[in-house]
Amino acid sequence: MNTTRKGPFWLEPLSHFVLIVAVAFALYPVLWVISLALDGVQRPVARAIPWPESPSLDNFRAILFARGGGGEWLFVRQLTNSIVISAATALTAIAIATPAAYALARFPDFVGAKGGTKALLATQMFPGVASAVPLYMLLDKLRLLDTRSGLVLVYATTAVPFAIFQLRGAFETIPKDLEEAAMVDGATRFQAFVKVVLPAARPALAVTALFAFMSAWNEFILAATFLSRESAFTLPVALQRHVGEYDAAWGKFAAGSIIVSVPVMALFYALQKNLVGGLTSGGVKG
Amino acid sequence: MATLSLRTIRKVLGANAILKGIDLDVQSGEFVVLVGPSGCGKSTLLRTIAGLETPDEGSIKLDDRDVTRAEPRERDIAMVFQSYALYPHLTVRDNLAFGLRLRGESEATVKSRVEEVSQMLGLGALLDRLPKDMSGGQRQRVAMGRAIARRPKLFLFDEPLSNLDAALRNQVRVEIKKLHASLGATMIYVTHDQVEAMTLADQLVVLNSGKVEQKGPPLEVYARPASRFVAGFLGSPSMNFTDAVVSDDSTSAVAEGLRAPIDRQRFGAIERGRKVVVGIRPHDVTVRKGESSAHGYRDGATPTEITVAVDVVEAMGFEAYAHGPVGGAPFVARVEGAADALPRRGDRLALSVEPAHVHLFDPETGRSLAGAP
Numbered sequence: 241m242n243t244t245r246k247g248p249f250w251l252e253p254l255s256h257f258v259l260i261v262a263v264a265f266a267l268y269p270v271l272w273v274i275s276l277a278l279d280g281v282q283r284p285v286a287r288a289i290p291w292p293e294s295p296s297l298d299n300f301r302a303i304l305f306a307r308g309g310g311g312e313w314l315f316v317r318q319l320t321n322s323i324v325i326s327a328a329t330a331l332t333a334i335a336i337a338t339p340a341a342y343a344l345a346r347f348p349d350f351v352g353a354k355g356g357t358k359a360l361l362a363t364q365m366f367p368g369v370a371s372a373v374p375l376y377m378l379l380d381k382l383r384l385l386d387t388r389s390g391l392v393l394v395y396a397t398t399a400v401p402f403a404i405f406q407l408r409g410a411f412e413t414i415p416k417d418l419e420e421a422a423m424v425d426g427a428t429r430f431q432a433f434v435k436v437v438l439p440a441a442r443p444a445l446a447v448t449a450l451f452a453f454m455s456a457w458n459e460f461i462l463a464a465t466f467l468s469r470e471s472a473f474t475l476p477v478a479l480q481r482h483v484g485e486y487d488a489a490w491g492k493f494a495a496g497s498i499i500v501s502v503p504v505m506a507l508f509y510a511l512q513k514n515l516v517g518g519l520t521s522g523g524v525k526g
Numbered sequence: 527m528a529t530l531s532l533r534t535i536r537k538v539l540g541a542n543a544i545l546k547g548i549d550l551d552v553q554s555g556e557f558v559v560l561v562g563p564s565g566c567g568k569s570t571l572l573r574t575i576a577g578l579e580t581p582d583e584g585s586i587k588l589d590d591r592d593v594t595r596a597e598p599r600e601r602d603i604a605m606v607f608q609s610y611a612l613y614p615h616l617t618v619r620d621n622l623a624f625g626l627r628l629r630g631e632s633e634a635t636v637k638s639r640v641e642e643v644s645q646m647l648g649l650g651a652l653l654d655r656l657p658k659d660m661s662g663g664q665r666q667r668v669a670m671g672r673a674i675a676r677r678p679k680l681f682l683f684d685e686p687l688s689n690l691d692a693a694l695r696n697q698v699r700v701e702i703k704k705l706h707a708s709l710g711a712t713m714i715y716v717t718h719d720q721v722e723a724m725t726l727a728d729q730l731v732v733l734n735s736g737k738v739e740q741k742g743p744p745l746e747v748y749a750r751p752a753s754r755f756v757a758g759f760l761g762s763p764s765m766n767f768t769d770a771v772v773s774d775d776s777t778s779a780v781a782e783g784l785r786a787p788i789d790r791q792r793f794g795a796i797e798r799g800r801k802v803v804v805g806i807r808p809h810d811v812t813v814r815k816g817e818s819s820a821h822g823y824r825d826g827a828t829p830t831e832i833t834v835a836v837d838v839v840e841a842m843g844f845e846a847y848a849h850g851p852v853g854g855a856p857f858v859a860r861v862e863g864a865a866d867a868l869p870r871r872g873d874r875l876a877l878s879v880e881p882a883h884v885h886l887f888d889p890e891t892g893r894s895l896a897g898a899p
Contacts, residue, residue: 420578421611425625425676426599435624439615 277494284490299495308470314478321388322457322474323503328392329456330449333399338445340400341407342433346416360401368398369461379466386472394462399452406451410444411437446514454504475500527554528589528679528712530575535584537570544570545581546736552714552729557706559715559744561723562733563759568716571733572682575714576605588679599628604673605682608689610665612657618644618668619653625676643671646705663694670702674709683715687722699725720760724748732756754892757805757885765805768853769889772800779804779886781853783833789881792896796886802895803887806832808847808858810883814876832877834859836869848875 268290275290277299285293306314344353375394376385384390414437422432438445460476467473473481479496482489530552537545544567552558560568573579575586577598586594593601604625612621622643626636644650647667657665666686673681683702687695703726706713717723723730723744730744732755740752751757757765770779770786776798779786786804788796796802811832834850834857846861846868859877861869869875886895 415609415611417607417609417611418613420576420598421605421607421672422613422624422628423578423598424576424603424605425672426628428597428599431628436613439613442615 273494273497276491277498279491282489282491299491300499302492303496303499310471312471314470317471318473318475318478321472322476322500325388325391325395325474326453326456328388329395329399330453332392332396333403333452334445334449336396336400337403337407337448338438341404342411342437344404344408345411346419360404363398363401364405368394368459371397372462372465375462376465385466386469388472391463391466391474392456394466395452395456395459399455402455403448403452406448407441407444410441410448414440443514446511450507450511453507457500457504527710529554530680530712530714531587532571532575533585533587535571535574535581535586537567537574537579537581539570544736545574547584548733548736548738550731550738550741552712554712555710557713557715557726557728558731559717559723559727559729560731560733561717561720561727561759562739563718565735566733567736568718568733569684572605572684572714572716575680576603576682577601602679603682604676604678604680605684606669606673606686608685610657610669610689612665612668612672614657617654617656618649618660618671621657621668622649622671622675625672629676639675639677643675646674647671662689662691663698666690666698670705674705679712681711681713683713685717686715687717688719695722702726720762724760732759734759750894750896751805751885752894754803754805754887754894757887757894761807761809763808763847763858765807765885766852766855766857767887768804768806768855768857770802770804770853772796772798772802774798779884783835783852785831786879786884787831787881788884788886792882793886794897796895801889803889803892804853805885805887806879806883808860811859811877811879813859813861814878831879832857832859832875834875834877836873836875837871839869839871841868848873850875 272284272290275292276284278295278297279292280294280296280298304315308314308317343350344357347353379385379390379394382390384393418436418440419429419432422436423429427435458476459474460480463474463477464480467477470478470481475496479493479500482492482496530550532548532550535545535548536543546567548567548571550558560571562568570579574581577593577596577600581594584594585592588601588603613624616624619640622640623636626639631639640653644653647670649664649667649671652660652664652668657668660668666689669686686702687698690698699722702715706726715722715726725744727744729741730747731741732739732747734755740747740756747756748760751760751765754767758767768781768784770781770784772778772788773780773785776788776796777790778788779802781804784804786806832852834848834852836848836850838849839861840847840849846863848859848861848869850857859875861875887893888895
């Protein structure tokens with residue numbers, strides 16, 4: 241093998257060393273969580289090297305196979321809640337935001353376009369928790385407390401405006417010529433939108449859907465406010481219940497954190513190609 | 527093949543009148559080039575014909591059918607865009623087939639048309655590629671192929687060569703000309719490039735600020751420009767313009783360093799003392815060597831038609847352009863000859879010009895003073 245090296249011989253080992261230290265620094269908290277999850281004890285012990293003292297999978301078992309009061313399999317129930325709510329939020333956001341963003345990108349002068357955009361922006365200014373009380377009352381009136389659809393509705397109120405902004409930016413980067421070419425070729429505007437614009441915007445759609453999914457997946461405060469039945473919990477709420485006022489099962493908490501993170505990591509991995517494409521093609525702004 | 531007729535097309539965008547009453551008739555099988563500087567409205571006119579813009583006034587007839595308000599898809603027109611506008615997620619094959627499929631052609635027809643077009647344009651090896659994996663020239667070819675595959679009534683080209691390098695542009699230009707000959711289709715082509723305009727057009731339409739300045743066969747427009755604008759726009763380097771006055775005997779237009787003979791047949795009797803703008807193309811002057819100074823150019827003793835005190839010489843290899851003032855305006859003369867025989871800075875050039883090559887324009891309106899041909 242004939243590799244050309246630049247600089248003195250010690251440069252490569254040194255740079256590896258620096259990188260290893262940096263990676264260790266970044267991963268240290270994660271390693272702690274993993275070690276805690278794999279340890280039989282529930283209280284964290286301060287140690288320099290995060291390594292489980294008595295390795296066991298008890299914490300994972302406790303999380304995965306917990307049974308509810310009625311004997312139902314809680315974890316599967318809560319995992320399903322999280323998946324259904326996050327996926328429904330992402331779908332709702334994309335379904336509503338895509339046509340809205342297209343209209344704003346292509347016809348920025350229609351009546352209400354400017355005011356509407358400002359109103360959408362205003363919704364992004366307030367933290368979700370600021371509207372927790374009125375939302376609680378609304379959901380109560382609609383009998384949607386403790387339901388998946390109630391939470392999807394609440395999440396959509398923030399996910400839709402965010403998705404509109406994301407997608408408007410993406411549609412603006414797609415040349416008008418493409419649609420016009422399709423229309424001259426024989427397409428209606430709707431056909432041009434479906435057959436040409438949407439495929440061209442696919443990376444941005446993927447990124448936006450992923451963001452909506454993730455924000456719903458990770459959301460805790462509103463879910464904790466609107467859900468009170470254990471079988472209605474999403475995973476973050478269920479997770480938090482392991483760290484109570486008088487007792488903190490850190491081991492279970494750590495195991496739960498890992499379980500909650502895995503699907504998002506898997507999604508990121510599956511969509512990473514689109515993510516990079518989306519990021520560089522103006523799919524993500526701010 | 528189709529005929530197209532435009533009547534008093536007007537279009538206002540925002541506060542700007544882009545098209546100010548355009549009338550145009552295109553015969554079946556004709557190659558019409560719309561040419562003009564940026565912002566003259568040529569692209570807007572093309573988009574209006576395509577149906578991508580709706581005129582505020584006027585009518586568009588395609589084969590005697592009024593399509594003024596028709597959607598683009600109802601017009602059976604194909605358009606080649608400056609940006610090519612290839613569908614980025616589709617292969618070349620699917621790009622070519624896109625319009626055919628939208629129009630509900632059978633897969634057998636689609637296949638045979640794609641085959642036919644790819645053979646015609648040499649796209650066979652590219653059929654399974656995506657647009658991003660092709661060069662500009664290849665994309666341009668696919669864009670043309672997509673238009674041809676549809677067999678539309680009318681082809682529109684919106685500056686299709688402007689994103690190509692010079693060598694490729696010349697090549698594709700010739701190909702477009704051949705294509706027109708073999709398809710016999712009606713084509714409308716927009717460009718700001720006068721070489722494209724001159725070489726491709728059966729009919730040249732010169733546009734200026736939303737109006738048709740002149741239309742006709744390109745050589746006729748070049749030889750008999752109807753206005754100072756057309757005269758200055760066509761030809762490179764562009765025509766020289768000098769303010770002058772008609773002489774007492776009405777035989778010439780006179781300014782400092784200039785005595786331009788007037789073609790009486792073309793311009794009729796022009797009153798003496800009338801102010802005119804004289805237009806002479808750089809290529810229409812001949813150097814009177816014996817009367818020019820230095821380097822073989824002797825200072826003139828006899829009166830010459832044009833005298834230029836040379837201040838810059840641009841040598842192109844096969845010819846040179848000598849610049850200098852005439853009658854207070856810049857003047858360029860094309861000079862032929864070997865490199866060592868070219869004029870130099872400080873020389874005085876004596877030039878003559880044929881009466882047929884002297885153009886006269888009204889200083890106010892810019893219109894040609896020539897009577898109707």
